[in-house]
Amino acid sequence: MTAKADIKRIAEGIDSQFGDEVTAFFDRETGDVLFITGEDRNAVEQGDPLDSYPEWQHEMLETAKMITNDTVGL
Template sequence: MVKVLVSLDQLVSEIEIGIEDTFTYIDVTTGEVITLTREEIRAAEDEQPLENFPEWQRENIQRAICILEDEQEKYADFTLKNDYNEYELIEEFISTLEDEEMNEALNTAIIGKGAFRRFKDKIIQFGIDKQWYTYKENKIKELVIEWCIEHDIEFQK
């Protein structure tokens, strides 16, 4: 089977979007990234009639059937987004900051309910929001590249 290149940016986007109850697969023969909902996978598993679903969802259920019945290992299960933890990444980012006051303020901001909102407000206030987004994107890319190498998936940057 000839392997094609998968878009690194598309895989990174899948993680950044991080929609709950979705599962992502890579068609290693075409490089296509396929995202399915839990409902679509369940419909395929339960062999529910396609007529029970809206037209727009039928194609994904068909894809889910193909993925579930995949004996040629044409589809790779891209579950990396389930291993991604933005809170841990925020903690890592804060630990890289040398400014004690900034470090302390951000560590305080990420405690309790509303932590992500307070963190974002603080990084904007400190003018380090671009630094955070670059850090985050680079870390996600590293994770995706590592996953692709482990699963023998070739990618393009």
């Protein structure tokens, strides 16, 4: 089932774009706006192991992996 979209959250995601540094994606399943940095996306595309990054960065890298692999219907 498709989630209901919160137009305010989508607009905030669009407004918070920081050039090439941060990109926002809309998750059609949850209605969430997800953000990833170009650095996180590059790390995922290069296949860098998760444990080569600090623990605080793992969640962001998992999000980047999900977006890059388009496992959530973005």
